[in-house]
Amino acid sequence: xxxxxxxxxxxxxxxxxxxxxxxxxxxxxxxxxxxxxxxxxxxxxxxxxxxxxxxxxxxxxxxxxxxxxxxxxxxxxxxxxxxxxxxxxxxxxxxxxxxxxxxxxxxxxxxxxxxxxxxxxxxxxxxxxxxxxxxxxxxxxxxxxxxxxxxxxxxxxxxxxxxxxxxxxxxxxxxxxxxxxxxxxxxxxxxxxxxxxxxxxxxxx
Numbered sequence: 582x583x584x585x586x587x588x589x590x591x592x593x594x595x596x597x598x599x600x601x602x603x604x605x606x607x608x609x610x611x612x613x614x615x616x617x618x619x620x621x622x623x624x625x626x627x628x629x630x631x632x633x634x635x636x637x638x639x640x641x642x643x644x645x646x647x648x649x650x651x652x653x654x655x656x657x658x659x660x661x662x663x664x665x666x667x668x669x670x671x672x673x674x675x676x677x678x679x680x681x682x683x684x685x686x687x688x689x690x691x692x693x694x695x696x697x698x699x700x701x702x703x704x705x706x707x708x709x710x711x712x713x714x715x716x717x718x719x720x721x722x723x724x725x726x727x728x729x730x731x732x733x734x735x736x737x738x739x740x741x742x743x744x745x746x747x748x749x750x751x752x753x754x755x756x757x758x759x760x761x762x763x764x765x766x767x768x769x770x771x772x773x774x775x776x777x778x779x780x781x782x783x784x785x786x
Contacts, residue, residue: 621722625679626669636682648675666750666757670727
C-alpha cells in the first residue's frame, strides 16, 4: 500500500500487517482492549456491506456527536490525482445510525490488525471509542473518525462539485457514485434512511 493516498483508507483492501509507523497506535488500542473482552466495531459505510470479519452478533446502533458524510478525498480507490473522488467519513456534529458488530475475544487481535491495515494505512482517521446505543443497551465500540483539520477533509462542497465528481471520478475500485449508492442501498437494507445522503445522491441525476 505504499502508493495509497491518505484519502483512500476507507475502501482499502485488508492486508496482513499495518505499516510500521501505525503499529504503535495499534498497540495502544490493543492495550485498551481489556484482556478476555470482546471487541465492538461501529460500521457506518463500507463496513456495512464489506466488513471482512465474522461477527458473533450485530445490532442497529446510533452514535451522537458524529455524522456520516461523503467528504473525504480519494485519489486512488474512488478517484485519481487528476480527478479526486470521495469516500465517507465520520465527522463531528449531529448523529449517525449504523451497525455495531461484536467480535469474539479470541479474534480481537486479528480483527484489529486487519482493520488497521484497511482503515489506517496513511494515518488519516482518528480511531475512537464511541458510545453506541443498541436495543440491548449501550456499548463502547471502535470507530474511525475524521478530524476537520485533516487535509483529506473536503469541507463544504457545492452541488456542482458533487455533480462533476459523480460524473467523472473513478479509481481502482470503481466510481465514487457506485460506492455512494452501494452504501445508501446497504443502509436502506438495514432499515436506515439517510436523508442527507439521499440529497447528495440527487446531484448525480
